[in-house]
Amino acid sequence: MRRVAVTGVGVVSPIGVGVPAFHAGLREARSGVGPIRSFDATGLATRIAAEVTGLDAETALQGVGGARKAALLRDRKSLFGVVAAREALASAFGDAGPAPWHRPERIGLSVATGLEIFHLQDLEPHVTAGRIDGAALAAAVAAAPGEAYLQIPSDLGAREIARLAGARAFYAVNVSACAAGSQAIGAGWHAVRDGLADVVVAGGYDSMVNPLGVGGFCLLEALSRANELGPAASRPFDAARDGFVLGEGAAIVVLEELGAARARGATVLGEVLGYGSTLDAFRVSDPVPGEAGAVAAIQQALAAAGLGPRDIDYVNAHGTGTRKNDPAETRAIRRVFGPAADALPVSSTKSQIGHLIGAAGAVELAACLFALGEQLLPATINLATRDPECDLDYVPRVPRRAAVRRVLSNSFGFGGQNAVLVLGAPPEEA
Amino acid sequence: MSGRAGRRQVVVTGAGLHGAHGDGPATLEAIRAGRSAVVPFRTPEADGFPEVAAAPAPAWRLDDLIADRKLPKYASRAASLALVAAGRALRDAGLLADAPRREELALYVATGLIGFELDQVTQAMTVSGAGLGGDRLARGLSLCHPLMPFRMLLNMPLGLVSIAYGLRGENAVYYPGPLQGGVALRAAFDAVAAGRCARALAGGSAHGLALMPLATAWRAGRLAASPEAAWHRDGGRGFAAADAAGFVVLESAESARARGARPLAVLDEVRADPAVEDAWPGTSAGSGPPPGLVVVSGALDAAEDEHDREGAARAGAPEKALLRLDPLAGHAGAAAPATAAALAAHFLSAAGSARALVRVRDPDGGAVTLLLSRAEVRA
Numbered sequence: 001m002r003r004v005a006v007t008g009v010g011v012v013s014p015i016g017v018g019v020p021a022f023h024a025g026l027r028e029a030r031s032g033v034g035p036i037r038s039f040d041a042t043g044l045a046t047r048i049a050a051e052v053t054g055l056d057a058e059t060a061l062q063g064v065g066g067a068r069k070a071a072l073l074r075d076r077k078s079l080f081g082v083v084a085a086r087e088a089l090a091s092a093f094g095d096a097g098p099a100p101w102h103r104p105e106r107i108g109l110s111v112a113t114g115l116e117i118f119h120l121q122d123l124e125p126h127v128t129a130g131r132i133d134g135a136a137l138a139a140a141v142a143a144a145p146g147e148a149y150l151q152i153p154s155d156l157g158a159r160e161i162a163r164l165a166g167a168r169a170f171y172a173v174n175v176s177a178c179a180a181g182s183q184a185i186g187a188g189w190h191a192v193r194d195g196l197a198d199v200v201v202a203g204g205y206d207s208m209v210n211p212l213g214v215g216g217f218c219l220l221e222a223l224s225r226a227n228e229l230g231p232a233a234s235r236p237f238d239a240a241r242d243g244f245v246l247g248e249g250a251a252i253v254v255l256e257e258l259g260a261a262r263a264r265g266a267t268v269l270g271e272v273l274g275y276g277s278t279l280d281a282f283r284v285s286d287p288v289p290g291e292a293g294a295v296a297a298i299q300q301a302l303a304a305a306g307l308g309p310r311d312i313d314y315v316n317a318h319g320t321g322t323r324k325n326d327p328a329e330t331r332a333i334r335r336v337f338g339p340a341a342d343a344l345p346v347s348s349t350k351s352q353i354g355h356l357i358g359a360a361g362a363v364e365l366a367a368c369l370f371a372l373g374e375q376l377l378p379a380t381i382n383l384a385t386r387d388p389e390c391d392l393d394y395v396p397r398v399p400r401r402a403a404v405r406r407v408l409s410n411s412f413g414f415g416g417q418n419a420v421l422v423l424g425a426p427p428e429e430a
Numbered sequence: 431m432s433g434r435a436g437r438r439q440v441v442v443t444g445a446g447l448h449g450a451h452g453d454g455p456a457t458l459e460a461i462r463a464g465r466s467a468v469v470p471f472r473t474p475e476a477d478g479f480p481e482v483a484a485a486p487a488p489a490w491r492l493d494d495l496i497a498d499r500k501l502p503k504y505a506s507r508a509a510s511l512a513l514v515a516a517g518r519a520l521r522d523a524g525l526l527a528d529a530p531r532r533e534e535l536a537l538y539v540a541t542g543l544i545g546f547e548l549d550q551v552t553q554a555m556t557v558s559g560a561g562l563g564g565d566r567l568a569r570g571l572s573l574c575h576p577l578m579p580f581r582m583l584l585n586m587p588l589g590l591v592s593i594a595y596g597l598r599g600e601n602a603v604y605y606p607g608p609l610q611g612g613v614a615l616r617a618a619f620d621a622v623a624a625g626r627c628a629r630a631l632a633g634g635s636a637h638g639l640a641l642m643p644l645a646t647a648w649r650a651g652r653l654a655a656s657p658e659a660a661w662h663r664d665g666g667r668g669f670a671a672a673d674a675a676g677f678v679v680l681e682s683a684e685s686a687r688a689r690g691a692r693p694l695a696v697l698d699e700v701r702a703d704p705a706v707e708d709a710w711p712g713t714s715a716g717s718g719p720p721p722g723l724v725v726v727s728g729a730l731d732a733a734e735d736e737h738d739r740e741g742a743a744r745a746g747a748p749e750k751a752l753l754r755l756d757p758l759a760g761h762a763g764a765a766a767p768a769t770a771a772a773l774a775a776h777f778l779s780a781a782g783s784a785r786a787l788v789r790v791r792d793p794d795g796g797a798v799t800l801l802l803s804r805a806e807v808r809a
Contacts, residue, residue, distance in 0.1 A: 040563030044571075045669045086581075109704075113605075115584060118546050118642070120562045126476075130556045132548070132641070141649045149649075151642045153543060153606055159794070161662040162704065171796065172613045172702035175541070175584040183602050187617070194624060211563055212551075216579035225457075258698065277600040279537065279592040282579060284504055290688025300600075309518075415589025417601060 003427070004192045007266040008254030010084035010094025011366045012205075012249050014050035014353045018087060019366070022133045023186030025352065026370050027397050030304050031231035031377045032243050032353050038076075040172025040209055046223040048233055049176075049209045050247035050354030052080060060086070064160070067146025071156055074148045077359075078157030080250035081205030085161040092254035092266065098199055099166060103263045108169040108197035109162045111252070112180030113154040114358035118212055119239045122150045141330030157205050161252065169197040174358075175418040178413030179277075179320070180204055181234065181251070181361030182421050199258040200255045203365075206358035207248035214246060220285070222322060222364070233384040236319035236348035237326050237390040244320040249353025251362035253369075258427070266428040270372050272309065273406065276300025286326035288416070291381035294332035296417035298408065305422040307406065312344065313423075314377055314402065316409040317394075320355055327389035329410065334392075345402065347380040347395040361411035365421060368407045374423045377402050431454030437623040441693035442681035443686050445634075445772035446515045450672060450759050453518060456555050458776050461758045468657040468670040468760055475548050475641040483654040483670035485760025490514045495521070496594045504580045504592055507673060508541055511765075513594055513673035514791065515675035519772070520595055523679035524691055529596055533687065535679075536599035536630035537556025538618040538766040539588040540611040545640025547579075547581050550574040557572060576738060587635050587675075587753030594622035599627050600741035604764075608728055608790045610634075611767035612798030618680050618701040628685040633677030633772075634765035639722055643763075644671055652730060656682075662732040662759040669730065672760025676769030693805035694779035695786070701799040722783020725770040727755040728791030738789065745787055766790045767798040778804045 011018065014032025015025025024110040025032070028149070034051040040049040060083045060397040088342050089097055096330055098107055122144075126137040138199050141149060147156060155173045162171055170191065174184040181204030188202035217223045234245040259270055261350070278300065280293035287294065302308065334341045349367045356363055367378050376399045383396040411419045450467030451457040460467070471484030492510070495517030501667075502510060520526045555562075555568030580586060590601045600621060604610035611634040618632030638644065647653050652668050659666030678697075686693050692717055724742040729735045735754070741754045755761075755770060762769050767790045774786035781804065788800035 040567075042563070043565030043568035044697070046569075065468075068527060074594055103613045104705075117584060118543060118551075120551070123551075124555055124562060127552050127555045130552045132476035132643075133481075134473065136478075137476060137645065138480055138648070142644050144649070145650075147646075151543065151546070153646065155606055168705045170613070170616075170702060171609065172617075173605050174602050176601070176603045177585040178585060179587075182605075187602065190620070194620070196620075211567050212546075212582075215567055216582065218568075219571060219574060220579050235462075273661070277602070279598045279601050281533070281592045281596045283593065284586075284589060300548030368644070372583055395735060414583060415585045416584065416592060418590065429500055 001319060002195060004189050004257050004272045005258040005261045006253050006270040006272065006369065007256045007261045007268060009086025009269060009361060009369055011251045011370040012052055012084045013249040013363055014052055014079040014083055014356035015178045021187055022161050022346045023370050025134035026378045027399060029381050030352060031381060033231050033234050036209065038209055041214060044214060045215060045218050045225050047227045048064050048230060050126055050245055051209055052249055067148065070145050070148040071152055075152045075156055077113060077205045077207040081157030083342055084205065084250035084252040085164055085201060088252040088254050089164060089314065089315060101427050102199050104166045104168040106198040107165055107167045108200040109165060109167040110172045110184045110193050110200050110202040111161060112159050112174040112358045113157065113185040114206035114208060116154045117152045117210060118191045119150055120211060161201060165201045167201060176413065176417050177415060178244055178360055179411045179419040180358040182279060182411040182419035183363060185362060185421060186277060186419060189272040189275050190334055192257055194253050196412065198257045198260055201252060204359035204362035206356055207245055207251035209248045217246065225319065227342035234321055234351050234354055236321040236351050237387060237394045238382055239385040239387040243322055245354040248355045249363055250359050251366040262299050270369050271424040271427055273424045274301040274305030274419040274422035278418045282364050285414055287324060290333060291328050291332035293416060293418045294318045294412055295335045297420045298336045301420040301422045307342045307422065311407050312406055313404045314357050314407045315344060315346040316368050316407060317346050317348045318410040323351060330390045330392055341392060345395050347378050347379050348394045349378055351381045362417060364409050368423050369408050371404050371407055373403055375402060414430055432443050438625055439683040440619055440680050440697045441683050441686050442678050442695045442697055442775040443681045443691045444519040446518025446522055446692060446770045447676035448514045449487055449512055449674035449767050451760065452488060453631060454776050458773055461508055461753060464746045466758045468660055468757060470656060473641045481521040483657045483660045485670050486639055486674045498594065501544065501590060501594055504577055506545065508635045508637040509587040509590050511673060511675035512591055515633060516591045516631060516677045519677035519679050530580045532596050533598050533715060534628060535593055535597045536618055536621045536627045537588060537597045537601040538614040538630060538632040540604045540614040540634035541584055542589050542608050542636030542638060542764040543643035543646060544582055544584060545637050546642050548576050550578045566672040574743040593741040597631060606797055607792045607794055609702055609704065609792035609796040611764045612697055615767055615771065616702045618698060622680050622682050629679060629681040631679055631767035633675065634637055635675035636763040636765045637673045638671040638763050639673045645656050647671060662664055662735050667731045669756040669761035670775045672762045674762035674765050675771055676772040678764050678768060678771050678775060681713055694775040696805055697802055700799040704796040706797050720775055720782040720788040721785040722751050723777050723786040724752045725755055725773060725774055725788045727766045728793065730793060771800050774802050778802055
């Protein structure tokens, strides 16, 4: 069985653009949550989100022109994906990219993304009394450059990343909502481990911080309404938590066959050891009683890694901050880890960056790489009063120094999809 | 990529679809008779949007498949199509009444661009006020159906199929076009072939007739202006839009034998190639009997039709074996590979031929290739 190394990573997050800034944000336990700035959210029940700031789009898109650039500038999530992919590829391969070491036919792409951006302002001029003037809309559509109008397909970023990576082995665009990022990396792990590719560029990019995204989740009553708390509103495992806070961003990793990575002298950041994927098959937005789906996914991931409960040093939780998720995830962890759960640190990166939906699992894996690299556990910030139903060690408020060799990352989603990854420290050379 | 040493043989034990001609057997009968369901179409979601060729799916029922009466309320048209096609595939495989075996199924689904529940969105826009944010946005959204967000989530076709039929295995949703339909089939094929699961349900659903995806395809010059143009004669270009779903149950031959299931076909090879210079990448088709059916989909013009004809001939297929799906049943986007696979499985099961080949082009690049053979050939 081939082993799968992580040899590159790139991050765009609400607490920093680029891996060094992201790491600093984790180290400093900063919150990326604040009042929504990218559109007027006045009047909505939720007016806060974790938005990406400080990204210079023009610089980020150097070398991309014409209609592709116009579309990327109108689709934040795809822009984030491209920026993260550039950083990941540069960290893995330097300026030359993968070409000197790997044939395009052995490079695959497995990325996750979310709902298409729908520019309501493009449609509105053609709507009168609830009816759409189709002829006028068609004329506007025909006059628009490329895909930069109305509905921008979410795979726009994926196509650009595939170009950057020169990926021709396979091209997979995962849209499994909250589980998507972890699934995309899990699929990449399968592909390298099973010999379908030598390199897979994997991860996720997403932003639902737009009128329809925030408005839609408001309709579902899934979001925190603690607008007045601002940076303290995302409160996983806290007794007063009242929903999740939307975030946006991207993380892309380069997965590479370990032997090939070592042969070319690459720096190995970590090793993907296992992956589990299950379905609740219960209800659209409720965890199944008994947490059978989550438990099975964690057990699958551990079994795939050949590890037992006592081999895990840290769990990066799904930890959304909704009333239902956090106790259910706590029970799932207790069921799998048994007595070992009492000594197992568990934290939620969503407390700092919000819920990145399709990118959540990928950015949280980047947080796990941070834990392995710095031997520092990311904190669950804003955890003031622990919910009695959430009785694990959640690394409250500040990061914690710890010996970390193997970590587990949970992603559980709307629709009942569960995805779990196990990551290990860089293996020692024989 | 597939069929490597140590991997298990994968058979198709169930196939289900719903498209312009109805279910699988009805579709196979119609297209073998050369009957087209492609008609001139104007979207009811907008007044005066240009007429195009399309193949709308006739109404379908879920009550003979799903006991939960509330679940379909969460479903968009694409998700509802997925529910009916998946249910038919499970019934065809003898799994609809076998909850314990169903539970273990892996589930891989492809879906297309979403329709955005435009009736709800435009209703929200009737609220007066300036701009599209602020208080106006809040008041507009309060007019929308509370389940609207669920109907827009891209993973709902998979989520609802899982909930409706009790599937709990490994899974993923892919998006947005035919290539990702092939990725879903390939993921399921690999899961079964590698022994990670005994069986998997794989397929796709797409509502290509919703105004938003229709406008996207129209802008890209991919829609035929009339049913005649969809045949690409006299300079005609584009394909007919369709809403359809197709699913197949894939199973290891060993598992099928153990439960006494009759395979419809052997799935020999699944390719989802992101970049292809040649119209037809090499397959193992040349090593067996010539395909008696070659289903092609996704050609945009006469030159691509000609490439398909040449590719089928290179695979050893007689000219009469070539079936151009799109002018007869429309192009189903993300659902096209699974829909074609379901048809090919039905065809082989009816002892039509020893082999069938499916080839679906993705207009954004790449192609899906499936090779199937009659179960008896490999048993």
